[in-house]
Amino acid sequence: MSELRDEIHAVARRYPARRSAVIPALRLAQERYGWLPPEAFREVAAALDLTPAYCKSVASFYDMFHLEPVGAHTVEICTNVSCALVGAQRTLEAFERELGIRAGETTRDGAVSLRTIECAGGCGWGPVVAVDHRYREPVRPEDVPAIVGELRRTTGGA
């Protein structure tokens, strides 16, 4: 895994102090592993001369770092007030029905993870749904089957 180390060092050079690079470094590690297993924290810590505990404490503060394995695809639904007013809850329920899981879970085949998030900054176009980190807006319950179908196709699953 020495490449990850090199990538991290390259990013770290853009900062005056190495430890400032911890968030971009964690991102690189997450891209590599899909989530942040203990090993990832050890590697990031070694590359930046920090402790794994420190790196994990930073990562655990932020929603966009995954401390548990996630599916091949992620569906994130904003449930903050603007989206809630235009029916985010119903969109969420539609995803839950269609995927057969609750928010915070991953489908048994590992294809899709579903979760709610705080404001994504698209308040004028709610309900906002981020599919693999790209926004779809607005997403209404009737749009959900097509999105899920699309995701299922690209993982080759059922």
Added chain:
Amino acid sequence: MSAPPEQVTITIDDRSVSVPKGTGLVESALQAGIEIPVFCYEPRLGPPLGACRMCLVEIEGLPKLQAACTLSAQDGMVVRTSATSAQAADGQEGVLEFILLNHPLDCPDCDKGGECPLQDLTLRYGPGTSRMVVQKRTFDKPIPISPLIALDRERCILCYRCTRFSEQVAEDGQLVALNRGASSIIATFEDEPYRAHFSGNVIDLCPVGALTSTVYRFRARPWEIQNVPTVCAMCPVGCNVWATTREGKVARVLARNHPEVDGGWLCDKGRFAHDHLRAADRLTEPIRRIRMRGLVAVPWEEALDAADEGLRAAGASVCVAFSGGETVEQADALSRLVRQGLGADVALLPDDPDPALDAFRAPLAAIRSANVCLVVGDEPVLERAPIVDLWLRAARRGGAEVVTVGPAGAIAAPPGSAAAICAALAASSPPEELRELARDLREADRVALVWSGDDDTGGRHLAGLAAALELGEGSGAYFLPRTPNGRGVAQAWRAAGDGRGIDPSGDEALGALIVSGDEALRDTRVVALADRARFVLTTAMFMNEAAGQSHVILPGTGYLERDGTVVNLEGRSQRLRRTVEPPGWDELAFFAQLARRFGVDVDPWTRAGVDELAALPARSGTAPVVAAPAARGPQRAAGAGGDFELVRYRALFSGAAVERVPQLAFQRPAAEVELPGGDASRLHIATGERVVLRSGEVSRELAARVNRRLAPGVARVAEEHADGLADSVRIEKA
């Protein structure tokens, strides 16, 4: 000299108080005799955090209640605490109700009960009842975060004192907060043990019963204990401590802040090793080797007769081996017995620091305000005098340039080159790689010089450098002795006669050997001497240490059982107090009696001498002139093949006392060898792999650990894992 700080006047609860500008509100109130309650506030942990809001006060002109701990006194400020402000009282009550929402209130079986700030402040400022009717949040509890510390997450109030200590004081980065907001928890990485030299301080810091000591838990209740002020004598720092005793036994050791020495921190050795007093092999009676019967317990009088007889038969052919843990009074009694009573003049001193440094004496706390700190020597400061490491870290955080020069230094230098480095830095034209450092040292207002290695001449070389730099007040030079009171022992020995202690070389038979203390028994030179001695008189705490070659063994005392004086590395005389009774006579009583039989009058009691918070004596002596030692090249070529120069260090968590405390086992040095990054990759050795170290006939298998700070060609091993190896070794994969 800077001008005295400007004074400002503020009014707190209608009392007016004048304080230097910049003084915190909590301290200002204290000066007016007013308490502002706090949980998270602890100035020793760095800038205030404002996490708990316990310190809410009303400030005239500000619309909302303010966290007093985050503010400093401004001229004309009008402050009202809960004593005179209904709004502040209401606010504090609300804060406490909030803090207690999920708190289990299991005070009856909480180890903190009775000495818990949360309990006390709830009683004084809290609401008395709770409106919380739903189930409280629960966690598994207690969970061990190390064999020494238990964590109860239900009780944690998220003040972040513990994590700030770990991150900003010890800088070990191991104890952290995970998650965010209400989900935050205190944790180590993947439940690995919190393994760091200063971990126990988080127990002292925790204002609730969330972090408790596994060694102390449930041993005593606050109303059945006595705290006795004494000094830790496990290393040459001499941290000030309270020994908590219950029913004549030491139950725990707590910090007793001496702001110039320890700043209120303790290392885990000083804090947790006290149970060696109750080791299974603790000697409680004198023992005598009797022909055909082996080692037999005998009455004290008989031991005295046997010692008398053995020493008398030896004539003047007597050597005494000190351990460096004796009090000055014990060392004085023994020295006078040997020098004046027996007419002998030979001693093995574990330390004999050069007094030249007394001309540059300064409190340890001066390190924190230095602009440039230099550390030379082969041994890690952390292992030799741990608190000094904390002062150096504080200096670096404060903006000082902290430079280590040595086998693991920022500037690489071969083992044993500290004297040459000092000379080179003192010279008018230092070599290229030291030039910048030499310039910074010369230009700095305040400098701290530290020698961390086993060479007794170190003090002289350091003093030579200090003199060349013309260090004045505010700067200091520190030699770190090997043993807790090595300095005081050497002084006592020298004062007892005019000859100097000579190394007993040669191999002729010795009439008698006196071994003073368990640590001396482990000195390989002492073991060799004992082979040559016809009579060996030993004082020791532990049977397994003493049994080997001794003819008469006296049960020794631990530092927590002694009254007397110890001299720390600064040269400060501090008072040890007897916190609990030793099992029998102490060494001073015995040697005073023995000395009397040889016509020497020794006082068996320690005279009241030094204060509770002992001051540092004034600087004395003048700087010496030192001959520059022959310089070794500062950089050695990497070991050809697998040849390395071996640096060994004495780990803090080692020695007879530590080995007898099972909870400290995980802190002892791992069986590993540190290798420099370049050499390791050249030899294709990675961290964790097994390697074999060979020198001559001796070989040792250890785990490798790559340390990128190590100079090329240098391998480092803790002394206890380097047994029998020579200074140069060949290392290859196992």
